[in-house]
Amino acid sequence: MTQQPVTARRTPLNRDRVLAAAVVLADEAGIESLSMRRLAQELAVVPMAIYKHVANKEELLDGMVDVIVGEIGPALHNPDWKDTVRTRVLSARQALLRHPWARQAIESRTGRTPAVLEYMDDFIGMFLAGGFSVDLTHHAMHALGSRMWGFTQELFDNEAGYKSEAEVPPEVQAAMVQDMSQRYPNILQVAMAARHDDGSVVGQGCDDQFEFEFALDLLLDGFERLHGQDWTSERAMRDRG
C-alpha cells in the first residue's frame, strides 16, 4: 500500500550517516564487533557502498574519533588557568565515558585529524593564556598525556581482575583471599583498603572519578609550582646532569 517502490532508499548514504551509525554500533555492540561488513548490514547497504564515503577502516575510525571530539563542549575560558584546564578535562571525561570504545580508539590512532589538532591547539592555548612559557606548556602537555582526553589507562579496573562477589560462592572467595594473601600480600592489602561500602571482597571498590581527579590535581599542582618558580627545561636538564 505504500506508494514508494521497495527499491527506493529512504535516506541516501553520506559520510555523517556512516559515522553516526558506526558510533552507535560501537556503543551498542562494542568496538570489536565493528566491522565494515557488519556496519554495512546495519545501514542496509552492500559493504562496498561504505567505501564511497570513507577510504578504509582506518579513516572510519578517525572519523568516529572526530565525532566524539565534537561532543566535548567548548572551553570556558576564565582567568584561572587551573580551573579552566580542570573543567575542560572533566568535561572531556564525561564525553568519553558515554562511549566506552573511544579510549581505545583514540589510543590506537597515530595520525591526527583536523578536529583532534584543533582540540590540542585549544588545550595548549589554556596554558599559554595562563602565562605559562611555551617550554613548560610543552612538557605539561606531555605529562598530562591521555588525561587531556579525560581518561587514563585503567590498569586497576576492578582491582585484581576478579569477578564481582555475586558470581563467586563464599567458600571460593575465602580460598581466593587465602591464596592472594600468600602470593600477593601487598595487592591484597591495597584491595581490601580500596573496598568501600559496596560489599565486594577483592576490590571493585575503586572510585574511578576520585582516582582520576587525584592524579589530575597532583599534576596541576605540580605545574603550578613549576610555573611559580619560572621552571625551564634547560635548567632542569642541567640540574639532572
Next chain:
Amino acid sequence: MTQQPVTARRTPLNRDRVLAAAVVLADEAGIESLSMRRLAQELAVVPMAIYKHVANKEELLDGMVDVIVGEIGPALHNPDWKDTVRTRVLSARQALLRHPWARQAIESRTGRTPAVLEYMDDFIGMFLAGGFSVDLTHHAMHALGSRMWGFTQELFDNEAGYKSEAEVPPEVQAAMVQDMSQRYPNILQVAMAARHDDGSVVGQGCDDQFEFEFALDLLLDGFERLHGQDWTSERAMRDRG
C-alpha cells in the same frame, strides 16, 4: 646425506618455544603481523599444533606479556623509596623499549597473569616499605598508571604527526608551517620550541626519555609531599566535598 629422516622434527614444540617465537615475530614483523597461522608457519608447524600449548590467541598474548615482565630485572630495594621506585620504573622502561609492541599488548590485556600480579605486588611493596599508608599507596599506584610499566601513551610521537624533514620538499614544508600557523598557532609554537638540534621543522625534536622522567618526577614529588603531610583519601574527599 643427512641420517635423520626428513619427518623427524628437531625440537619438540613446547609453551616456551611458542612464546619465544611469538615475541621474536612481534619484534620483527610487528604485532599486527602476529597471527596464529603466521606463527605456526614460523615454527614450521601446522596451525593447530600451537593450540596444544596455548588455549587461544588471548592466552598467547598473555604469555608474551609475561615474557617481557620477566625481562624486567628485580627491584633493588634501598632505604630511599623514591630512588627505589624511580630506578625500577626506568628499568622497566628499558625492557619495554626493546619490544615496541609490548606497550599495546599490556594495554589491551584485561586479565592479570600471575607474573603481572607479582610485579604489581612487588611494586606496591616499595611504597609500603617506604612508610606509605596503604591508602596513599593505592592512589599513588593509580596515578602512576601505565608509568609503572615504564611507558605512557605517547600522544605526541613526532609532535603533530608529520613526516620527518628529509621526506618533505622545502617548499611544501614552508606551506605546511604557513598553514599550521593559521589553523593551529599554539601547536606550532610548542612544536617549534620542542625542535632541538635535530633540524626538523615541525617536531620530532622530543626527548621521550626527558618527557617521561619529567612526568614521573612530578608525580613522585607529589607523592612525597602528600606522604609528608599524612594525606588520607578520607580527608581529601571531605575537603573536596
Next chain:
DNA sequence: ACCTGAACACCGTTCAAGT
C-alpha cells in the same frame, strides 16, 4: 590417544562485470 586436514564463519579490500 594423539594429530591434523578440511571446513566454518568470519575479516578488509580489489576488481571486473553489469547497469
Next chain:
DNA sequence: ACCTGAACACCGTTCAAGT
C-alpha cells in the same frame, strides 16, 4: 559513469576423520 556481486587473501577456531 556509477554501482555491486563475486573473488582474493587472509583471519581464529571447531571438528571429524585419519593414524
